[in-house]
Structures are given as C-alpha cells and as structure tokens.
Amino acid sequence: MNTFTRKTLYAAIAGAATIGVASTAQAVNVSQDGLGQVLIYPYYTAKNNATGQAFNTLMSVVNTTSSTKAVKVRFREGRNSVEVLDFNVFLSPFDVWTAAITPTATGGGQIATADKSCTIPSFTSGVPVPFRTLGLEATDNADSRTAEGYIEVFEMATETGTTAAKALHVAGVPACGITDAGALADSAAPSGGLFGGVTIVNPAGGGAFSESATALANFNPTKAYSSTGDTSPKYEDAVPVSNVIQGGTLFSSVWGNGQNAVTAVLLANAVTNEYVLDAGSKSQTSWIITHPTKYAYVNGAVAVAPFTKLYVSGKGACELTFAIVYNREEGSPQTVIGTDFSPQVPGAPGPTICWESNSVNFNGGNIFGSANAYSLTTAFSNGWATFGFNDPVSAAAVHSMTPLSTTGFNLTSGVAAPATVTYYGLPIIGFAAQTFNNDAIVVSGKSYLSTFGATFVHHKTTKIQ
Numbered sequence: 001m002n003t004f005t006r007k008t009l010y011a012a013i014a015g016a017a018t019i020g021v022a023s024t025a026q027a028v029n030v031s032q033d034g035l036g037q038v039l040i041y042p043y044y045t046a047k048n049n050a051t052g053q054a055f056n057t058l059m060s061v062v063n064t065t066s067s068t069k070a071v072k073v074r075f076r077e078g079r080n081s082v083e084v085l086d087f088n089v090f091l092s093p094f095d096v097w098t099a100a101i102t103p104t105a106t107g108g109g110q111i112a113t114a115d116k117s118c119t120i121p122s123f124t125s126g127v128p129v130p131f132r133t134l135g136l137e138a139t140d141n142a143d144s145r146t147a148e149g150y151i152e153v154f155e156m157a158t159e160t161g162t163t164a165a166k167a168l169h170v171a172g173v174p175a176c177g178i179t180d181a182g183a184l185a186d187s188a189a190p191s192g193g194l195f196g197g198v199t200i201v202n203p204a205g206g207g208a209f210s211e212s213a214t215a216l217a218n219f220n221p222t223k224a225y226s227s228t229g230d231t232s233p234k235y236e237d238a239v240p241v242s243n244v245i246q247g248g249t250l251f252s253s254v255w256g257n258g259q260n261a262v263t264a265v266l267l268a269n270a271v272t273n274e275y276v277l278d279a280g281s282k283s284q285t286s287w288i289i290t291h292p293t294k295y296a297y298v299n300g301a302v303a304v305a306p307f308t309k310l311y312v313s314g315k316g317a318c319e320l321t322f323a324i325v326y327n328r329e330e331g332s333p334q335t336v337i338g339t340d341f342s343p344q345v346p347g348a349p350g351p352t353i354c355w356e357s358n359s360v361n362f363n364g365g366n367i368f369g370s371a372n373a374y375s376l377t378t379a380f381s382n383g384w385a386t387f388g389f390n391d392p393v394s395a396a397a398v399h400s401m402t403p404l405s406t407t408g409f410n411l412t413s414g415v416a417a418p419a420t421v422t423y424y425g426l427p428i429i430g431f432a433a434q435t436f437n438n439d440a441i442v443v444s445g446k447s448y449l450s451t452f453g454a455t456f457v458h459h460k461t462t463k464i465q
Contacts (some may be wrong), residue, residue: 034216078357081295108143157187207453253403284365316354
C-alpha cells in the first residue's frame with residue numbers, strides 16, 4: 001500500500017496552480033471520505049424479480065454541515081440517461097431527506113416522500129409522483145423504461161437569510177414557502193459535506209441491498225442555483241480540472257470541459273468483484289455497471305472518446321469488453337472475449353455493455369429483473385471475475401482519453417513535473433449483488449422465509465500512462 005501524508009497531498013494539489021500546468025487549485029475528485037458536493041447513486045429499481053415480486057428503492061441525502069443547502073435531485077432512466085424527474089430539496093443544518101421509489105400500475109417508477117424538508121415543487125405527504133417519459137424517444141418510450149436507472153444529487157448553493165430561516169426545522173417542522181426567486185437571491189457558494197445511499201428492498205420476497213452514493217468533491221466553487229426543470233447543474237459545470245491518484249502519483253489534468261474532468265475521475269480500465277452461484281443456497285449474482293456521464297458522449301453526430309459507439313434507440317451504444325472468470329480454488333481462468341470460453345477463434349467479438357445502467361448477470365440470474373441485462377456464462381459455481389474495457393489480447397486501447405495537460409505529483413517526495421499521459425477505460429460506478437435462499441428455516445416450531453441479499457462495491461483498476 002502506498003502511504004503519504006495529508007500535508008504532502010495538499011501541497012501537491014496547491015502546487016498545480018504554482019507551476020502553471022493546471023490553471024486552478026480547484027480540481028474535481030472522488031471524495032475519499034464519502035462526503036462531497038455531488039452524489040451519484042449507481043442504481044434504483046422498481047422492477048419485478050424473476051418471481052414477479054416488485055422492488056422498492058429507499059433513498060437518503062444527508063447534510064453533515066451547519067449550513068442550509070439547496071440541492072438538485074435528478075432521476076435518470078437506465079438506457080440513455082434521459083431525465084425522468086427532477087426537483088429541488090432544501091436541507092437545513094444536519095438534515096436528512098428521504099424518499100421511496102416504487103412501481104406504478106403500468107410498470108414504471110414513481111417517487112413518494114413523507115419527509116418534512118422543504119422542496120420545490122412541494123410533495124403531498126405519501127402521495128407518489130410518477131416518473132415521466134416526455135424526454136424518451138418515440139420508438140422506445142414505455143413507462144417500464146423509467147423503472148430502473150440511477151440518481152444524481154447536485155449541491156447548487158448554500159442558502160442564507162430568509163430562505164435558510166424558512167428551511168430551518170422548528171420542533172421538527174420547517175415553515176417552507178420557499179420560492180425560486182428567494183432561493184436565488186439568498187444563495188452563496190456551495191461547501192460540500194453531503195453523503196447518501198439507497199436500500200433496494202423486496203417486501204414480498206425478502207432481501208435488501210444497500211449501496212452508498214459516489215461523492216465528488218471540489219466540483220465547482222461557484223453558486224449555481226437553478227429552478228426545477230432547468231438542466232443545470234450537470235457534469236459539464238464542473239471545473240475542467242481533475243485529480244486522480246494512481247499508485248504514488250497524483251495526476252492533476254486540465255481538460256477541455258468539466259464533463260471530461262468528471263469522466264476522468266470515474267474511469268476504470270477494469271472492475272473486479274466476487275460471484276456466488278451455489279446450488280445449495282440457490283445463490284445468484286448480478287453486477288450493476290453504470291456509466292454516469294455516457295449520454296454526453298454517445299448522442300451527438302459522432303461518438304466521443306472514451307466511448308466509440310453512438311446510441312441507437314432500443315439497442316443502446318454497445319461497447320466491446322472482456323471478462324476473466326476465476327473459481328475459488330485456483331482453477332484455470334476462463335477468458336470470455338466472445339460467445340464461449342477460451343480458446344477463442346482469433347478476432348471473435350467480445351461481450352458488449354450497451355446501456356447507461358447495466359446488469360451483468362452470472363449464468364442468467366438477473367436478481368433485479370433488469371431489462372438492461374447481459375448474461376455472463378461460467379462453469380464455475382463461485383469465485384471472482386474481472387470485467388475489462390480494453391482488449392486484453394492485443395495492444396489496442398479503444399477506450400481512452402487524453403487531457404490537454406497534466407502535472408504529476410510524487411506523493412512521497414513532493415516533486416511535481418509536467419507529464420504527457422493517456423487515461424484508459426470507461427466511467428464506472430456500481431456494485432455486485434448476491435442472493436441466498438434457503439427456502440424456510442424452522443425456529444421454535446415456526447417457519448421463517450430465509451432469503452438474504454448482500455452487496456459489494458466494485459474494485460476499480462485505474463490506468464494512466
């Protein structure tokens with residue numbers, strides 16, 4: 001493990017401005033303590049599992065600071081990241097806002113909250129608001145598309161004055177009555193300090209899966225309050241500088257836009273995790289792989305690096321990948337670069353990841369009943385696997401991006417120097433989900449359903465050369 005002092009790290013970050021390669025000491029990064037200005041929740045679902053039992057997703061946003069915050073909450077469906085709902089939430093000091101995503105009668109998603117925190121527009125306590133299909137293309141606009149995706153939370157501003165007073169809880173209840181005009185007038189610079197997470201539960205079938213949001217720190221130091229329905233804030237509003245640590249080096253890179261800076265800090269050349277497929281416990285494993293910034297790269301005239309394919313309605317924007325699957329007993333690894341295991345026919349196409357939020361299901365398990373699914377077949381019953389985003393056989397690195405300039409800081413010596421580098425991979429957040437079902441356990445003469453769920457955050461490989 002590489003070790004370094006905070007003093008050395010802070011000095012390195014501050015040095016970015018000093019030597020002139022990075023034009024500002026403000027640089028977006030994935031927060032190491034989970035607190036940030038922007039939160040990205042890798043997956044929500046209100047789909048049905050294989051037995052027809054619906055999932056609910058329970059979410060929270062936590063303000064750990066003594067300031068009042070205006071945050072934008074945005075839901076994006078999982079195929080092409082089309083926004084299906086957004087609204088503003090006002091978090092008073094040390095406040096928590098919670099909500100539940102549940103299925104509609106037509107198979108879509110909807111949100112309801114009984115939380116007291118102020119919102120624009122206001123929710124009626126416990127009354128669900130359906131997600132909307134207005135932004136979906138006509139050829140693929142069923143309500144069911146809104147039933148799974150991911151969530152973004154942007155801190156827009158710190159609120160002061162009348163807005164802060166109206167958001168403050170008195171005996172557990174705020175006065176509210178906040179207006180967009182008032183919030184804009186009372187807004188000040190954001191300060192971070194947010195965290196959050198979701199729990200995906202299946203009330204009828206049992207089991208729960210929890211996941212923490214990925215937090216981005218130092219996103220933008222400027223206040224940016226926007227009304228509900230405004231497309232801002234978004235990733236391109238980030239400062240166009242990223243900080244990424246690989247080994248003992250901090251790479252501080254300048255990009256042409258904020259979107260690339262956010263993508264850079266989320267890049268993974270590969271993700272690694274475990275899988276369990278034991279027959280005795282009827283285990284299943286699904287990996288959620290979400291590309292939070294993909295939509296900005298695949299919906300223009302041409303695909304933009306690090307992506308290579310344009311989005312096609314109903315088919316997605318499919319990127320070639322590979323998988324290497326191991327068992328638990330040092331068994332020979334199975335390399336999946338096509339439709340079968342090695343040895344492969346040279347040049348055979350590999351498995352593809354097509355959507356913004358994907359469910360990679362081992363042996364077809366599909367825990368969450370995802371419509372955005374890919375099945376990875378293995379003869380092993382349990383073990384671990386690597387899912388990679390550049391060809392492991394050839395020297396080709398089709399998924400990569402190059403910054404305008406970079407400074408490399410040695411975190412041991414503190415020495416900084418300009419560097420020419422390439423970042424490899426695709427922007428990834430996600431987790432592995434596992435289920436265990438022992439039918440029923442008899443305790444003191446009573447039968448109890450024995451269904452369990454577990455989640456494990458992906459281990460990402462960073463590659464900067």
